[in-house]
Amino acid sequence: MTEFNLLFNALAITEEHLKEDIQRTGVVQTVPKNSFIVEQHKYIKWLALVISGKVRVWQENEDRQILLYYVHPIQTCVLSLSATFRDCKSIINAKTEEETTIIKIPVRYVSEWSFKYKSWNRFTTHSFIMSYEDLLHSYKNLAFNKIDKRLLDYLRSFAQKNNSQSIDLSHNQLAKELGTTREVVSKILKQYELSGIVKLKFKQIELL
């Protein structure tokens, strides 16, 4: 099955004209691990739809960074979506975490289609809503929870998403996801290990 067909199926796209439009204007591209898809302060020219692989989206300061979300198949980075509706610079970074295949669509079509094709309208709207609610949850989490809880939450949701009880991340990586520092993560994890909640290995954390 072609990448395009995968996309059409996943988004429940039935309109033949939309299919044609996407196939005519979209570009299939496979990018290696650790490539930037979107870079802070740069203009967004394409909407990237992830077909396979994984993309990490985050914000950064001088010395810290914080995860916003991951883009999995078949999703799009809602921020490039938003940029498509008014030409603007990116306020986030997005980088592949593994080899990733995307379909790139020039931004100017994205809003045009949202009025022209019902399924595209549904897709963009739905993406916005989901992303907004995700961000809202993150915001609430950040505002009200201490890092020990945020860390455990992160580990659990990571485990759930990957359908495995072990998390293959270094303390440093975890710190960056949560916007804190390595030492803090090490300390908390050690606490959790002493409480019998996790088991620590090299670059791996096992949830018990």
Next chain:
Amino acid sequence: MTEFNLLFNALAITEEHLKEDIQRTGVVQTVPKNSFIVEQHKYIKWLALVISGKVRVWQENEDRQILLYYVHPIQTCVLSLSATFRDCKSIINAKTEEETTIIKIPVRYVSEWSFKYKSWNRFTTHSFIMSYEDLLHSYKNLAFNKIDKRLLDYLRSFAQKNNSQSIDLSHNQLAKELGTTREVVSKILKQYELSGIVKLKFKQIELL
């Protein structure tokens, strides 16, 4: 000018059919100060468009709360917008801060129109984008800045929005906007007063 016409002007709505639809299905309502427009965990049945007045939107925990944003004329609470696309319970609270006139639109029309009418599509999309970016800024702010800076930022943007150098809020109210406690706000403000950045009065802070 009627409330409806105010709305049509502000949103640049030209389609006569859309105007008719809005007038037929919308309900103009003036609600007193401190009324709930949306309540956490309750179903959202209407999309409220603020015509005049001001609505505060926030999230809360057991003992804390944090401001999300204010809805001013002519805007809508993007969360009720998102709720309209899939029947769901509210995850936020919204309350009038002064007497407020709204136009309520039953949720089922909102998504329908976004495909039917170009200007409505533009309006909903635009609302989403703006709100998303606002929230993203808040998130970054919360993640990377200490409360003293967040407080000062808040005061300055408040002053700017109200076009006045004095902020008529108690320390307690400020604490709730920022998700912290009254004592912390008092201490920081006193620091700023000693540094000559603000002047403190009863229920009023003047930016110098």
Next chain:
DNA sequence: GTAAACCTGTACCTTTTGTTACAGGTCAGA
């Protein structure tokens, strides 16, 4: 097989933020 790069653990200290407790000020309404 070895160096360089990265990972983990931990002790100690500092800064930031929150808590408790209390004293006194301001204001609106009875």
Next chain:
DNA sequence: TCTGACCTGTAACAAAAGGTACAGGTTTAC
């Protein structure tokens, strides 16, 4: 004018989070 509700200031303390420093483990690439 008195009262109760709310506001402000502040000290002393506690908890949370971050920073510094260092010791030693693991992995990868040459």
